[in-house]
Amino acid sequence: MNQAAERVVPELVELRVPCRPEWVALARLAAATVANRLNITLEEIEDVKLAVAEACTAVIQHSGHGAFIELTCEALSDALRVRVHDSGRHGTPAGDGGPAMSFDEARVAGLGIFLIRTLMDEVSYDVHPQLGTDLLMIKRLAPTP
Amino acid sequence: MDIKVTVRQAHGDCYVVDLSGEIDVYTSPKVKEAIGELIDRGVYHLVINLEKVRYIDSTGLGVLIGGLKRVREHGGSVNLVCTNPQIKKIFDITGLVKIFGMFESEDAAMKALV
Numbered sequence: 175m176n177q178a179a180e181r182v183v184p185e186l187v188e189l190r191v192p193c194r195p196e197w198v199a200l201a202r203l204a205a206a207t208v209a210n211r212l213n214i215t216l217e218e219i220e221d222v223k224l225a226v227a228e229a230c231t232a233v234i235q236h237s238g239h240g241a242f243i244e245l246t247c248e249a250l251s252d253a254l255r256v257r258v259h260d261s262g263r264h265g266t267p268a269g270d271g272g273p274a275m276s277f278d279e280a281r282v283a284g285l286g287i288f289l290i291r292t293l294m295d296e297v298s299y300d301v302h303p304q305l306g307t308d309l310l311m312i313k314r315l316a317p318t319p
Numbered sequence: 320m321d322i323k324v325t326v327r328q329a330h331g332d333c334y335v336v337d338l339s340g341e342i343d344v345y346t347s348p349k350v351k352e353a354i355g356e357l358i359d360r361g362v363y364h365l366v367i368n369l370e371k372v373r374y375i376d377s378t379g380l381g382v383l384i385g386g387l388k389r390v391r392e393h394g395g396s397v398n399l400v401c402t403n404p405q406i407k408k409i410f411d412i413t414g415l416v417k418i419f420g421m422f423e424s425e426d427a428a429m430k431a432l433v
Contacts, residue, residue, distance in 0.1 A: 195345035220405045227376050231344045282381035285413060289377060292412050 185211060185249040193234055193241040201245050202227040208247040209254050213315055221293035222254060222313055228286035229258040229309050235283055236260065253295075254313040261306040322346035324353045333364045333432055335425065339371035342379030350379065354386040363395025366428045370402050375409060387419065396420065398428040 189204045191197035205226040209219045226245065233243050237260060244259035291297050296312040322340040329335050334357055342350055357365065367383065369375070387397045398420035401407055410416040422428035 195343070198344055199341070217405065217408075223374070224376055224409070227343055231376065231378060234344060282377050282384075285380060286377035288413065289409070 184251070187247045189245040189247075190242050191245070193237050193243050195231075195234060197243070198227050198230045198234070201230045201243060204245060205247050205256060208249050209313070211249050212254055213318060214254070214313070218313060222256070225290045225293045225311055225313075226256060226258065228290050229256075229311070232283060232286055232309075233258065233260040252315050254315070256294075256311045256313075258309045258311075259306060260309070322349055324349055326353055326357060329366065329429055332362060333366065333429065334362050335366045335368060335429075337368045337371070341374040342372060342382070343374065343376045344378045347378040347382045351382040351385065354382065355389075358386065358389050358393075363390040363393040364432045365390060365395070365397045366400060366425060366432065367397060368400040368425055368428075369406055370400055372401075372403065372406055375406055380409070380413065380415060383419070384415070396432055398422060398431055400425050400428045 185208065187204060187208050189201060191200055202223040206219050206223045209222045214222075230243050230245070233241075241261055244257075244261070246257040246259070248255040290309075290311065294311040295314045296310075298310045300308040300310060302308075322338060322342055325337040325339075327335050327337070336350075336353060336357070338350060340346065354365070354367075365386065367386075383397070383399070390397055399410075400422050401410065402423055407416075407421070410419070410421060420428065420431050422431065
């Protein structure tokens with residue numbers, strides 16, 4: 175149910191889940207729920223879900239068990255801004271196929287980052303030498319007529 | 320969230336893998352196992368029915384690509400049945416639509432198996 179007309183922006187939702195595959199569904203559902211608060215199409219919500227899942231999958235593939243995925247979704251007046259924080263990796267962008275991955279895993283990871291870049295309007299990394307890597311993604315809203 | 324995998328013999332050495340649910344980093348190992356078992360048994364002509372798949376990500380695509388790669392080594396093929404526009408979109412933007420045979424119905428996918 176899209177209740178964009180009743181929304182109050184900005185809204186911010188933060189989620190911290192264990193860095194394991196079984197938690198990715200919750201992360202993408204959370205992002206979809208925030209996206210649904212905005213004036214956004216169902217297709218765009220699906221884009222956001224997939225981009226968030228790909229970002230979380232990249233974190234899982236690079237970080238060991240015991241780490242956490244931190245997701246922040248901000249519903250703004252003109253965009254949805256999503257941050258996926260990887261505390262277990264320092265200085266290596268998601269999806270680049272790090273040394274621990276097999277060739278096939280690296281190819282799939284490359285597919286993941288390609289999907290993120292295709293489905294979201296803006297994608298950038300914020301690398302902290304000590305704190306880890308943030309993947310920032312923005313989905314802009316269509317202008318209201 | 321789960322994935323249901325059903326394998327059935329269609330005719331001769333052609334098998335259909337019915338998938339239902341969501342294919343992601345958590346569920347894709349189950350799909351990989353089912354497809355891998357078939358190929359290990361010498362089944363190289365597969366139709367994978369994605370009609371009831373609501374969601375697929377790069378790990379799911381990776382499993383399908385891996386299966387295709389393996390059967391092609393034996394002269395086999397993988398055809399997909401896909402009617403969900405969102406799933407088709409993922410195959411379109413990744414270019415995989417050119418690699419897999421993609422069909423609107425199981426009959427069409429089966430007839431096109433080589």
